[in-house]
Amino acid sequence: MLEKIISQGLKATGRRMTRTRKAVLSLLERTHEPLSASEIFAQLQEDQVAIDLVTVYRTVNVLKDLGLVAQLDLHHEGQSRYELKEGRKHHHHIRCQVCGKIVDLLLCPLKKLTKLIEERTKFVVGDHTLEFTGFCPQCQ
Ligand SMILES: [Zn+2]
Ligand SMILES: [Zn+2]
């Protein structure tokens, strides 16, 4: 799947897929949680990829511009997280208040509400955020 993501990125922009970008994409692919830049940095250091934190920030932003990575700003967290877009449509998240574990909720229950809002306000709704917090099975 990673090769597909990379070739899509290349096709989209004609930009070079650097080793750093590949390393970040492959890390995000094998992670099942959205990662912050500092978590990406720590994990890549563990994997002995030569990189600094500034480069991580720059890389995730390039990958975001390429449409390969989605940025996630969870309430009260004060830092952005990043996850692969591939294979995930618009979706929501639940975060454990104790350990911070984040799980994808691969659904959106807001279609009806969106329609209602458009009818009431005459707005065309673009985006929305919805996030859940609670206690994961390990922390209950
Ligand atoms: Zn937990
Ligand atoms: Zn997600």
Ligand SMILES: [Zn+2]
């Ligand atoms: Zn939604």
